[in-house]
Amino acid sequence: MSQHHRTHLKAAALLVAAFALGGWTVARADTIRFDPSPKTVNVGDTFSLALEGAGFASNVDGGGLGFTFNPAVLQITGVTIDTGVWDFFTSFGGYDNTTGSVADILFSALQNVSGDFAIATIQFQAIGGGSTALSLSESALNPFASGGDPLAVTLANGTVNVIPEPATWLLLLAGLGFASRFHHNPGRKP
Amino acid sequence: MKTPMLKFASLLGALMLLFALGVPAYAADGDGDGVDDAIDNCLGKANADQRDTDHDGFGNRCDGDLNNDLDTNSLDLGLFKQKLGTADPNADFNGDGAVNAADTAILQQELYLKPPGQGGAPLSAAAAGIQALETTIQQINDNRVFTLAASLTIENKLFSIGANIKGASDGAFAQAKQASQSGGSSGNVEDLNTVETSLNDIRPRLDNAIVALQTIDTRLQAGEYTFDRNYIASLTLPERQDLLSQVTAAARAALIAQFPDLFPGAVGLAPTTGRPALAHSPCLACGMPSASADGGVGQRIADFFIPPAEAAAAYTCYNVCKNGNVWTVACATCIFKQGQNVINAWNTFKNCWNNAKSPFKAVKQALCLAQFLLIVA
Numbered sequence: 253m254s255q256h257h258r259t260h261l262k263a264a265a266l267l268v269a270a271f272a273l274g275g276w277t278v279a280r281a282d283t284i285r286f287d288p289s290p291k292t293v294n295v296g297d298t299f300s301l302a303l304e305g306a307g308f309a310s311n312v313d314g315g316g317l318g319f320t321f322n323p324a325v326l327q328i329t330g331v332t333i334d335t336g337v338w339d340f341f342t343s344f345g346g347y348d349n350t351t352g353s354v355a356d357i358l359f360s361a362l363q364n365v366s367g368d369f370a371i372a373t374i375q376f377q378a379i380g381g382g383s384t385a386l387s388l389s390e391s392a393l394n395p396f397a398s399g400g401d402p403l404a405v406t407l408a409n410g411t412v413n414v415i416p417e418p419a420t421w422l423l424l425l426a427g428l429g430f431a432s433r434f435h436h437n438p439g440r441k442p
Numbered sequence: 443m444k445t446p447m448l449k450f451a452s453l454l455g456a457l458m459l460l461f462a463l464g465v466p467a468y469a470a471d472g473d474g475d476g477v478d479d480a481i482d483n484c485l486g487k488a489n490a491d492q493r494d495t496d497h498d499g500f501g502n503r504c505d506g507d508l509n510n511d512l513d514t515n516s517l518d519l520g521l522f523k524q525k526l527g528t529a530d531p532n533a534d535f536n537g538d539g540a541v542n543a544a545d546t547a548i549l550q551q552e553l554y555l556k557p558p559g560q561g562g563a564p565l566s567a568a569a570a571g572i573q574a575l576e577t578t579i580q581q582i583n584d585n586r587v588f589t590l591a592a593s594l595t596i597e598n599k600l601f602s603i604g605a606n607i608k609g610a611s612d613g614a615f616a617q618a619k620q621a622s623q624s625g626g627s628s629g630n631v632e633d634l635n636t637v638e639t640s641l642n643d644i645r646p647r648l649d650n651a652i653v654a655l656q657t658i659d660t661r662l663q664a665g666e667y668t669f670d671r672n673y674i675a676s677l678t679l680p681e682r683q684d685l686l687s688q689v690t691a692a693a694r695a696a697l698i699a700q701f702p703d704l705f706p707g708a709v710g711l712a713p714t715t716g717r718p719a720l721a722h723s724p725c726l727a728c729g730m731p732s733a734s735a736d737g738g739v740g741q742r743i744a745d746f747f748i749p750p751a752e753a754a755a756a757y758t759c760y761n762v763c764k765n766g767n768v769w770t771v772a773c774a775t776c777i778f779k780q781g782q783n784v785i786n787a788w789n790t791f792k793n794c795w796n797n798a799k800s801p802f803k804a805v806k807q808a809l810c811l812a813q814f815l816l817i818v819a
Contacts, residue, residue, distance in 0.1 A: 313523065314516030340519065341554050358555070360516050362523065362546065393515065393555065400509065400521035 281307040282403065284317065284371070286386055286410030293378045295417040298329065301386075301410060303357070303372045305365075310398040314341070314360030315405070316391030317371070322384035323352035325414050330375035333359055337369050345391075358394040381416030385409050472566055479570035484559065486566060487552075495531035498558070502535050506553030514553050522549055565610045565640035571599040572644055575651045582658055582667070590672035596655070610640065665693025674704045 287302045305312065321328075327349045333342040338359035345356025357372055388407040390396065396403040472479055475488035483492050484501030493502045498510050506514040508521040525533035525541045533541040535548045559567060578595045582588055661667040674682060674697070682705055686694045698705045 313520040316516075340550055343555065360519050360554070362519075362550075393513075395516060397516040397520050399524065400517055402517065 281309060281406075283307055283406045283408050284315075284388060285408035286374075289386070289408075289410035290413055291411070292413045292415065294415045295378050295381055297414075298375065298377045300373050300375045301412075302370060303374060305369045305371060305405075307368065308366045310366060310403065312361070312365045312369070312403065313397045313399070314338070314358070314394050315371075315396035315403075316356055316358045316394035317388060318345070318353065318355045318357065318391055319386050319388045319409075320354075321352045321386050321412075322382065323349050324380045325378065325382045325384040326352075326412060327377045327379055328354060328374065329377050331357065331372055332375075333357060333372045334370040337361060337365055337371070339363050343394075356391045356393055358391060360394060376412070378412070378414040381414050383411060383413045385411055472570075479566070479573065481574065482570065485570055489537075491537065493537050495534075500559040502532065502537060503548075504553065505558040506535070506549045506556075507558040508532055514549075514556055514558065519549070519554070522546075565644060568610070569640075569644055572647045572651060574599045576647070576654075579651060579654045579658065583654075586661075586667045587670050588658065588662055588667055588673060589670040590676050593673055593676075663689050663693065665690055665696055668693075668696065668700065671701060671704070674701050679706075 283306045285304060285306060287304055289301070291299065291301060293299050303317070328347040331344055331347065331354065333344060335342055338361050340362040341358070341360040343356065343358040345354075345358070347354040354374070359371060387409050390405070390407070396405050471477065471482070473482070473484075473486050473488045475482070475490040477483075477490065477492060479485060482501075483489070483494055483499060484504040487501075487503045489501045489503040494500065494505070495502055496505070496508075496510065498505065498507070500507070506518055506522070508518040508525075511517070522533050522541075522545075526546070528541050529539055530541050533545060535545045535553070538544065574595060578592050578599075582592055658667060662669070669685075674685075677685065686697065686705065689697070
């Protein structure tokens with residue numbers, strides 16, 4: 253094997269190792285997350301995000317979640333808990349589009365649930381330009397649990413970016429153009 | 443032979459007599475299991491045998507709280523799944539000797555996400571709890587002795603009342619939420635009215651019971667009433683010292699004279715072994731952390747009524763009720779005030795709901811509900 257080939261092999265091995273390490277770091281165990289995230293949409297779009305569990309080594313008997321969002325950017329239009337996975341009990345505490353909060357998405361399973369699994373589908377409508385975090389929190393009513401013991405989970409908040417509508421872009425561009433022109437002609441009165 | 447008119451008159455007379463005697467509006471044995479509601483450990487579900495295999499004061503038939511933390515949730519489901527197919531007595535809700543599909547159905551449909559001991563009509567447990575409180579108060583006043591048994595009964599019934607108010611409210615809220623979010627096609631708001639009516643029915647009696655407990659408290663401090671030996675023995679030595687410091691000099695002297703071995707510091711005797719285990723008592727705090735910074739009975743009671751806006755008041759209850767003070771009048775009063783928050787929140791919701799007019803009536807009513815939930819849920 254030539255020196256050239258050995259160098260290539262070393263580089264490939266490093267790449268594979270880095271990939272594996274990176275993948276291991278990103279795919280944290282026992283994580284609750286939104287998918288996809290970040291999500292980019294336009295103002296006026298309706299879309300849905302999956303709320304899901306990832307990398308759970310032990311059985312999950314149940315859990316409870318809520319989250320907050322910026323109501324000037326998004327509105328909730330529906331929440332559907334996956335009753336195929338959560339076959340024992342589901343309950344939803346409701347959402348408030350004035351304060352931007354979703355309460356008590358509660359779910360429990362008699363069947364074994366582990367690994368990657370669906371929890372709920374959240375339907376949104378984008379109503380204003382900007383970016384909003386979807387900040388998760390656990391509900392004490394039905395804590396994440398396995399075999400009678402509490403289960404520590406990692407909550408990975410989501411992000412939704414909403415692109416302003418064309419009129420807003422035009423206004424922004426016009427403002428930038430005006431500022432630029434004024435900047436290049438400082439002596440000229442506006 | 444009685445004519446129909448005579449029969450009607452007799453019936454009317456009997457009803458008037460019952461009314462005049464002040465017979466309570468609720469049935470003495472609502473679930474028909476032969477056990478009076480005042481002492482039934484499972485209201486609304488017939489359990490003549492009163493099976494309570496974990497000795498927590500709640501009959502197995504309405505006790506899905508397998509870890510005894512006063513909630514029935516995923517932690518209990520995990521324990522239950524481990525017992526499926528066994529003969530574990532605590533997970534055998536129907537008492538047929540096996541933990542099987544029938545018990546799964548009971549846990550799923552009747553017990554899940556409810557405090558233990560719930561069942562029957564809305565607030566029937568609270569009404570029965572107040573009746574038991576009244577009976578206990580009467581016994582204390584008759585005998586002028588505050589017993590350990592009375593203390594435990596008061597503790598247990600206060601919990602039942604609090605848990606039942608919350609449970610009944612929760613059930614009604616769930617129906618109203620469903621009605622709001624479905625635009626009225628499912629769920630209902632009438633359950634809220636039922637709960638409010640029931641709360642208004644029991645409020646005067648709860649008021650009276652609390653006043654009576656306050657009076658007992660005053661009389662104990664003054665030495666007009668005393669404690670029984672079991673009660674004093676159930677206290678730790680520091681708690682006994684606290685007790686002595688909270689009564690008048692005459693009452694203090696009388697207690698020390700009556701129970702010299704239980705107040706060793708006061709009379710120079712060797713310390714006793716401290717608080718005995720209350721293995722078969724109505725177990726409000728079983729399985730919970732000790733009543734310290736973030737756990738215990740007071741915290742659990744506070745949890746019933748902790749909405750964000752009321753958190754400060756709820757934590758006041760924690761401070762009032764912790765460290766074995768759950769039987770005190772101050773604790774009872776605090777719990778009652780938190781119960782009032784539920785009633786006040788519903789009144790606000792009712793006005794909001796009735797003032798919501800079309801167009802967008804459903805949206806306005808949804809906002810009423812959101813505002814309501816921020817206070818109560």
